[in-house]
Amino acid sequence: MDTTRDSFSAALPNELALVVRAKAEPAAFAAIYDYYFPRVYNYVRYRVADADRADDLTAQVFERALVGIHSYQLERGSFAAWLFAIARNAVSDWLRSQRRRRSLSLQTLRGRASPEPKPEDIVTANETHAQLLAAVGCLSDRERDLIALKFAAGLTNRRIAELTGLSASNVGVILYRAVRRLRAELSTGE
């Protein structure tokens, strides 16, 4: 199942050389950016759903990567794993800040009815994407994280296990359960 690779998606040609050069050359960083932007954006989008927020967090990820690329060391893992660790941290930081804010706002607004999104507010464009994201939104944070690391980042179960502290076999089990739950959510909405 898992090989010694860290990710399954088609490799960026000369990735290691590009990463080394990116420490000294903007054009090399541009090539890395072009390759990884969709994967990072998709990862973030699965985690936070909101497109504007996904843009903000994706920007944070690449800005942190640009600053930190000087310290990237191959011995500590693939570049993809390093980059998605940054993405994971950025999303986790934001989710934590939202929980704090939500907690504060719930205390402030105690006694009010919790607002539910109105059907007419649901955007009809990109319906499939919206449905998928809505279904993903029903999963737990951990399941969303694993779905995003697997299907957007394209990481192996072994690498996901290293990032999350789970065992590789547990990653497989949780992913399987999460996809079945996702399937059930989507069926409900059909």
Next chain:
Amino acid sequence: MVDERNWSYLFSTDVDGLLTGTGRADAEGTPAEYRQAVDLARTLVTTDFSPESQIRNALRCRLLNQTTAREGWSPRMEISERRSLWRARPVLTVVTATLGVILVAALAWPSAVTGVAQGIETFVAGLVLGPHTSVQQVHPDRADVSSTESRPERPEIGQLGDGWIIRTAVGNFGGNVLPGRDGTIHQFSTFDQAQAAASFRLRQLGYLPSGYELRQAMLAPSGCVFLFYGGPDGDIVLAQMPVGEAQRSEVKHSDGVTVTVDTRVIRVLTDNPTVSVTLNGQPAGWIEDYGLMWEADGATYSLGGIGWTLDEAMRIAESLQ
């Protein structure tokens, strides 16, 4: 539980097959619930939200501008790359110093442009003109060669080291020749001839100052096409080259380093003052004592003239058709 672990193991195997593109077409012989999970996994693998991003290009430009404006880019790394990946520095430094402007036209892979900046640790300013085009202003003191070299009235083709150089009235253009590639610069007398030889759709100027007309064209080893318009105040030179994705090929250098060529980028070094302007609503660079550069529709354009003001250059550039 054991059963679920077995199914999850099989599921992971199937998902990995989807991610590598080597998976089986369907999960025949498995329960419907399992097949539905694999079908959904297939959807997840192929779903791409990124076209919905509103920041992709703007963020790219911002990040690249941050990198070019930054000082002290790991000079030790550049020194090691100079040996391994770039062997034509004299060409480029000469061109950079004498011209103020250099089209790094032969550089068909992102890494190669690193070589242009070897030894240059500080950029005065950097402009990103598009996904594959940037201008970097270096301090004149960083130039290795005096810029007093005379500029010929008519273009002259030359060779420096393993690179090519075209000396013109507006400055010199140069680049290296990838190993194994033809280093010939082809010359034409008409636009149609140049178009027939070029690998992309050429554009020409719709407006020319009084007394100007196309005199000759050249095709450089990199695929860059130069149109020379002769007139009473000296040549106008329009250089154009496709940028972005290119046919992938492997280039092996004599020192054993193999580089995959799959992207064309243009990076211009100049020691002339450079400012950001807008041309047809898109970013462009105005390089004093030279002219304009910009990227549009998958190509980079460079328009140079003698003694131009920005307004004159803009009027001519806007007429490109």
